[in-house]
Amino acid sequence: MENHVGIAGIGTYLPDKYLSAKDLEELTKIPSDVLIEKFGIVGKYIPSERDTTSFMGIIAAQQAIEDAQIDPLEIDVVIWNGAQHKDYPCWLASTKVAYEVGAKNAWAFDMEAMCGSMIVGLQVARSLMLSEKNINTVLLVSGYRNVDLVNHQYKHTSFMLDIGASGSAVVLKKNLGKNVLLGVSSVVDGSFAEECVIPVGGTKKWPMKLQDIENYYFQIPNPERFKNRLNEVTLKNFYFVIDDALKKSSLTRKDISYLAILHFKRSAHLEVLKELGLKEDQTTYLEKYGHMGQNDQIFSIKEGLLAGKIKDGDIVVLVGAGVGWTWNAAVVRWGSLREPINW
Known part of the structure; x- marks a missing residue:
């Protein structure tokens, strides 16, 4: 059997807070029937104070480890492929995740391809596993709460009104014999x-000014x-x-x-x-x-x-x-x- 990589376990996490289409109608001034039929939103989950980006990923990761029936010590690499909008700016979520789930033998790094990151993460993880003899188990972890960066009254990003919060994780194993990527x-x-950018907070417009806080959300110049x-x-x-x-x-x-x-x-x-x-x-x-x-x-x-x-x-x-x-x-x-x- 040729070398391959398979999905050994998956995990998910959802916050407790939920916005129904009716709640979103009050927030967006768009009728709930339009939100349901056109936008396809019956509702969405939004974060509470405890639901930091890493927290949501960590809980999902613990569930994935349990689903895979592995010991966290088996994990060779932890890859954070969640959102850039993390607990702190310029911060590694992967090392926090590795510590919290008990992956003491793993090294870790963060990678980003926006909302394509889970699929790109699968490819990156497989490439590592098939090229490195000593990497047999990889944990992909994602937390996502870009809902913080959406202005629900800004009509030009109405396609983002469906954005909510959650966590997910995947355990990959080399030569697993099932669920092959x-x-x-x-x-x-x-x-x-x-x-489509957040026009403030980056090096393109630094240092930030007090009034910039009001513009800290996704905007479309044209x-x-x-x-x-x-x-x-x-x-x-x-x-x-x-x-x-x-x-x-x-x-x-x-x-x-x-x-x-x-x-x-x-x-x-x-x-x-x-x-x-x-x-x-x-x-x-x-x-x-x-x-x-x-x-x-x-x-x-x-x-x-x-x-x-x-x-x-x-x-x-x-x-x-x-x-x-x-x-x-x-x-x-x-x-x-x-x-x-x-x-």
Whole structure:
């Protein structure tokens, strides 16, 4: 059997606080029926004081370790692939996570690909594991609360109204013999690098002034240009990374059993299903969660397993995208290993 990497365990965390569509109507002045039908938000979770970005990742990590039935001392590397908006600026969340979960033998680092970070993290982890003989177990950990950085009254980022908070984690093991990670694909378009930014707090505008606090949220300098350009490329790039990841796995769209895709507006979700020839019961629309950044795919897999939508031998395709702009896809053959792995 050729070397491969498999998903040994997953974990998730949700805050206690929840905003329903009715709550969001009061906050956004958008009718709740529009939020539900157009934006696809029945509700979303928001952080309380204890729900720091690292805390949410740590709780999810502990759950993933338990799900994988491993001792934390087995973990060789901890990778933080959660949000940049962490407990402190210029701070490593990975070392905090490693300490809190008891991964005393692990080294750690943080990596970032915005909301594509879980899929990129899978690829980075696999590359490390297959290139380094002494790395056999990796813990991916993500906390996400970019909801703090969304102004719910700023209409130009209305596509971010679904953003909520959560944590997720994945334990990966070398030559596990099940839940094998196959092809991974990413594409970026750097022309969007400064199309959606928080205009203060970085070195582009430093030092901060007192009035800058009022502008510490995602903004779009040229809303019309941004919308038109993104609409032109985004679905095309989604389909590219999906097809490319499948090709790398020696598979096609017809092989997809389950789609673990990010949450976005309902019409786009349905359009992607139609394009891929999938039925609604071959995915989970995360309307009761909203968009949780790079955690969406793990929540979708968890929901798919609980509902019996993902079965042994199924081809699961993970799909994400992130501001900046990045589009990402990964393929996992769920269940026991049945055939040689060909990269």
